[in-house]
Amino acid sequence: MGRLRIATVWLGGCSGCHMSFLDLDEFLIDLAGKVDLVYSPLIDVKEYPENVDVCLIEGAVCNRDNLEMLLDVRERTKVLVSFGDCAVTGNVPAIRNQLGARSSENVLQTAYIDNAQANQRLPSKDGIIPTLLERVRPIHEVVAVEAYMPGCPPSAQRIRALLECVLEGRPPKLEGEMLRFG
Amino acid sequence: MAAKTLNINGKQVSADEGATILEAAIEAGIKIPTLCHLDGVYDAGACRLCLVEVTGVNKLLSACTTRIAEGMEVHTDTEQLRKYRRMTLELLFAERNHTCSACVSNGHCELQALAWQNGMDHVRYDYCFPRWSVDASHPRYGLDHNRCILCTRCVRVCWHIEGAGTKNVAGRGAKSFIIDDLAQPWGDSETCTSCGKCVIACPTGALFTRGSTVAEMERDPSKLAFIVNARERKQWVV
Amino acid sequence: MVIEDLVEIAEKERAGGKKTIIRCCMAASCMSSRSEAVKAGLEKAVKDAGLSDQVEVRGVGCMRLCCQGPLVGVEPGNILYQKVEPEDAASLVASTQGAPTDVERGDPEQPFFKKQLSIVLSNSGVVDPERIESYIGADGYKALHSVLFEMTPKELIDHIIASGLRGRGGAGYPTGLKWATVAKTPSAQKYVVCNGDEGDPGAFMDRSVLESDPHSVLEGMAIAGYAVGANQGFIYVRAEYPLAIKRLQIAIRQARQIGLIGSGIFESPFHFTVDIRIGAGAYVCGEETALMASIEGKRGTPRPRPPFPAESGLWNSPTLINNVETFANIAPIVRKGADWYASIGTAKSKGTKVFALAGKIENTGLIEVPMGTTLRQIVEEMGGGAPGGASIKAVQTGGPSGGCIPANELDTPVDYESLTRLGSIMGSGGMIVMDESTRMPEVARYFMEFCMDESCGKCIPCRAGTAQMHHLLDRIVKRQGTARDLATLEELCDMVARTSLCGLGQNAPNPVRSTLRYFRNEYLALLAPGSNGQLAREEQTANSH
Numbered sequence: 020m021g022r023l024r025i026a027t028v029w030l031g032g033c034s035g036c037h038m039s040f041l042d043l044d045e046f047l048i049d050l051a052g053k054v055d056l057v058y059s060p061l062i063d064v065k066e067y068p069e070n071v072d073v074c075l076i077e078g079a080v081c082n083r084d085n086l087e088m089l090l091d092v093r094e095r096t097k098v099l100v101s102f103g104d105c106a107v108t109g110n111v112p113a114i115r116n117q118l119g120a121r122s123s124e125n126v127l128q129t130a131y132i133d134n135a136q137a138n139q140r141l142p143s144k145d146g147i148i149p150t151l152l153e154r155v156r157p158i159h160e161v162v163a164v165e166a167y168m169p170g171c172p173p174s175a176q177r178i179r180a181l182l183e184c185v186l187e188g189r190p191p192k193l194e195g196e197m198l199r200f201g
Numbered sequence: 202m203a204a205k206t207l208n209i210n211g212k213q214v215s216a217d218e219g220a221t222i223l224e225a226a227i228e229a230g231i232k233i234p235t236l237c238h239l240d241g242v243y244d245a246g247a248c249r250l251c252l253v254e255v256t257g258v259n260k261l262l263s264a265c266t267t268r269i270a271e272g273m274e275v276h277t278d279t280e281q282l283r284k285y286r287r288m289t290l291e292l293l294f295a296e297r298n299h300t301c302s303a304c305v306s307n308g309h310c311e312l313q314a315l316a317w318q319n320g321m322d323h324v325r326y327d328y329c330f331p332r333w334s335v336d337a338s339h340p341r342y343g344l345d346h347n348r349c350i351l352c353t354r355c356v357r358v359c360w361h362i363e364g365a366g367t368k369n370v371a372g373r374g375a376k377s378f379i380i381d382d383l384a385q386p387w388g389d390s391e392t393c394t395s396c397g398k399c400v401i402a403c404p405t406g407a408l409f410t411r412g413s414t415v416a417e418m419e420r421d422p423s424k425l426a427f428i429v430n431a432r433e434r435k436q437w438v439v
Numbered sequence: 440m441v442i443e444d445l446v447e448i449a450e451k452e453r454a455g456g457k458k459t460i461i462r463c464c465m466a467a468s469c470m471s472s473r474s475e476a477v478k479a480g481l482e483k484a485v486k487d488a489g490l491s492d493q494v495e496v497r498g499v500g501c502m503r504l505c506c507q508g509p510l511v512g513v514e515p516g517n518i519l520y521q522k523v524e525p526e527d528a529a530s531l532v533a534s535t536q537g538a539p540t541d542v543e544r545g546d547p548e549q550p551f552f553k554k555q556l557s558i559v560l561s562n563s564g565v566v567d568p569e570r571i572e573s574y575i576g577a578d579g580y581k582a583l584h585s586v587l588f589e590m591t592p593k594e595l596i597d598h599i600i601a602s603g604l605r606g607r608g609g610a611g612y613p614t615g616l617k618w619a620t621v622a623k624t625p626s627a628q629k630y631v632v633c634n635g636d637e638g639d640p641g642a643f644m645d646r647s648v649l650e651s652d653p654h655s656v657l658e659g660m661a662i663a664g665y666a667v668g669a670n671q672g673f674i675y676v677r678a679e680y681p682l683a684i685k686r687l688q689i690a691i692r693q694a695r696q697i698g699l700i701g702s703g704i705f706e707s708p709f710h711f712t713v714d715i716r717i718g719a720g721a722y723v724c725g726e727e728t729a730l731m732a733s734i735e736g737k738r739g740t741p742r743p744r745p746p747f748p749a750e751s752g753l754w755n756s757p758t759l760i761n762n763v764e765t766f767a768n769i770a771p772i773v774r775k776g777a778d779w780y781a782s783i784g785t786a787k788s789k790g791t792k793v794f795a796l797a798g799k800i801e802n803t804g805l806i807e808v809p810m811g812t813t814l815r816q817i818v819e820e821m822g823g824g825a826p827g828g829a830s831i832k833a834v835q836t837g838g839p840s841g842g843c844i845p846a847n848e849l850d851t852p853v854d855y856e857s858l859t860r861l862g863s864i865m866g867s868g869g870m871i872v873m874d875e876s877t878r879m880p881e882v883a884r885y886f887m888e889f890c891m892d893e894s895c896g897k898c899i900p901c902r903a904g905t906a907q908m909h910h911l912l913d914r915i916v917k918r919q920g921t922a923r924d925l926a927t928l929e930e931l932c933d934m935v936a937r938t939s940l941c942g943l944g945q946n947a948p949n950p951v952r953s954t955l956r957y958f959r960n961e962y963l964a965l966l967a968p969g970s971n972g973q974l975a976r977e978e979q980t981a982n983s984h
Contacts, residue, residue: 116330171302201301292903377896
């Protein structure tokens with residue numbers, strides 16, 4: 020059996036989950052000995068590869084880029100793990116959904132015009148700034164997800180517990196207080 | 202007072218006549234999840250988390266409002282009940298804007314704890330994202346409707362323990378919300394004594410002490426039961 | 440007031456009858472099509488023609504065929520006029536003297552009328568609901584006298600038990616049994632409550648009874664008060680029924696004036712007063728514990744049962760709650776006997792039931808039929824089927840708590856058990872007919888929206904569950920739902936039904952469940968393409984704008 024192909028993806032989130040991933044400290048070395056990290060914001064790979072065994076997805080689905088990326092990830096990955104509260108619940112990025120059906124316009128208006136002290140102007144640059152979705156969505160609203168890892172961020176202990184399931188060939192699943200949101 | 206014997210989850214249990222199933226279970230060390238129940242005030246039977254199965258009864262009964270009977274056979278932890286409890290919690294999380302990570306009660310929240318205790322790893326329903334305000338008009342306390350689960354514990358302590366009758370519920374259905382007096386800003390209330398019992402009673406981060414930031418709100422609702430015990434039974438033991 | 444006084448009023452009323460009686464429907468439906476002006480016109484025409492000593496114009500309650508209103512009946516001759524205009528008055532009055540008239544005639548012999556059996560509605564369209572003498576003339580208050588002087592409360596309750604009457608509010612609990620429980624609960628103070636908070640869309644049975652024959656309800660309540668040992672009654676009527684409230688107020692005032700309500704009724708030691716409480720528009724107040732909270736002046740939200748009202752109701756006293764139609768059955772049962780009543784209907788459902796026919800049906804209106812009449816007889820023979828010859832697709836009974844019964848089950852007899860077996864309920868008597876143009880998922884969404892809006896918000900499954908179910912139904916109707924959404928919907932139906940605090944939530948999934956049971960293909964046809972419970976990629980990106 021070949022080495023497990025693992026990826027991590029960063030959608031609409033603060034990257035805190037990835038920082039927590041780095042908190043795995045020396046376990047990272049064990050991990051590096053057992054798996055291939057084939058895609059991650061932590062490494063320099065541009066294109067999400069085919070045949071990924073496990074992918075941790077941080078962040079909510081906020082814009083067109085997030086959506087396209089997620090759909091690609093789903094097609095090319097066996098086990099998707101919602102990684103952190105933004106991925107699982109929408110969390111802070113989804114607060115803008117309270118602005119209503121046109122939240123994508125409203126959030127820009129609120130941030131860049133209504134509450135701006137100076138230089139009131141909507142950011143726009145075709146092909147550079149991705150279009151916001153009308154509604155920020157957690158991962159499982161868009162594609163099927165095999166496992167959930169709540170936490171803001173999930174502690175290194177939680178990440179490790181889930182990865183150990185993967186390494187031992189068990190279906191990834193957290194239990195008890197490991198499931199606490201926030 | 203006569204005692205009654207009943208069976209909870211296969212265990213023979215005795216409790217005072219007139220006790221509720223919940224009281225009997227607690228006495229026997231059997232944990233039933235609750236949310237709207239609060240020691241010291243009357244029960245509403247509203248959150249439906251404490252529903253139990255009673256042999257011979259077709260309907261599920263709320264343990265907090267159902268009196269025990271001799272020979273009653275109660276099941277508190279069947280697969281069916283666990284499923285309904287998880288669904289109830291998911292409905293609550295989807296209903297308003299419970300962003301745990303940015304909540305004053307993060308880490309000390311009954312709703313948050315019930316979620317992991319009942320294995321809720323995600324919410325299968327679409328989040329509603331309603332628009333609710335925060336009432337920060339009171340000099341000492343605040344009310345964040347986004348985090349309110351309408352358990353009415355604050356309403357009941359306000360009427361039953363403090364006797365001020367400031368808090369109440371207005372509106373219907375998902376649009377119900379907690380009000381002060383005649384739905385005016387809390388700070389303008391003429392009846393509120395600023396006793397803070399409602400804040401102590403709140404299971405989530407809906408009611409908070411102003412100035413607290415994420416994860417800082419810790420409360421001890423047993424103080425409320427202590428007041429009631431002292432008042433009604435003249436028991437002062439902490 | 441003693442029995443001789445009552446008899447005297449009755450005889451005077453009957454003897455005072457004029458040669459010709461023109462009955463003009465003064466219930467809400469006909470009044471909304473100007474029957475007040477018709478009645479005023481008729482009165483003026485009678486006066487102008489100098490016929491005041493021969494012709495009586497009588498405002499009466501519901502004459503049932505609401506869709507043809509305003510309705511006017513002429514006796515003798517059993518003549519029915521429909522869609523009468525105020526301008527028709529002179530011609531109509533002249534016709535009573537033999538002149539020809541071209542006012543539109545209705546057919547009193549059509550099945551809509553002939554297949555009815557009137558007990559609750561026997562005075563409806565006949566007596567003047569605003570004159571107590573008119574009710575007394577139709578044997579009114581005789582039953583109250585006979586129970587006070589000829590029966591012990593125990594005998595009376597046994598009589599009601601023997602009649603087999605079951606609650607007409609929907610659940611069908613045996614009325615006599617309920618009375619017996621309240622009677623046996625010891626208390627110095629007990630109450631009788633009449634539930635007139637009829638709120639189901641398309642239901643207007645109770646409104647019609649209250650507008651047409653308010654005294655029958657008062658008499659039933661007083662008899663119940665005697666049976667259970669209560670001296671205070673409350674009628675809870677929704678504020679949306681101003682005419683019913685007005686007629687009840689008149690009825691209570693008149694009954695009190697001549698000593699049929701109040702202290703020492705018929706100079707017996709029995710006291711019974713009745714007060715009206717007006718609902719503020721919350722559907723949930725039709726639920727008995729919420730209704731009692733509302734009467735007590737509290738927020739109208741239900742509470743868990745037990746304790747049942749019979750044990751602990753209004754202000755913690757034993758309380759008997761029955762529906763308007765149930766009370767209206769009482770005096771006839773006392774007058775004509777339990778055996779007579781028990782001879783009507785089916786083995787387990789006795790007597791008659793009033794239904795309000797509405798929706799895609801030719802004859803919209805009010806009917807009273809023996810229990811066990813089939814749905815087909817009701818909607819096809821009596822109702823005349825769907826307009827324009829369209830075929831009937833389903834009949835919705837029981838309002839938002841009921842279900843949709845498909846056309847192939849129309850031969851089902853209407854009784855409590857049969858309707859429950861089909862996934863619906865008898866309910867209070869609303870019957871909404873749907874033709875082939877009706878889309879069932881939309882019907883389900885409509886009723887779910889109703890329950891969502893009317894949920895009181897106290898318990899989570901009903902408050903949040905109905906909102907999620909409505910959201911899912913909305914998505915399915917808009918062709919954006921997936922197979923997973925349908926599965927989630929069905930799981931929620933089960934959960935909300937099993938865990939909600941009161942009947943509103945427990946029954947809110949019924950319209951969804953019954954339409955899924957009989958019309959599942961309509962849901963499946965609406966599902967969006969996709970696999971594994973997820974929308975297809977093209978759908979996802981298309982929806983993202």
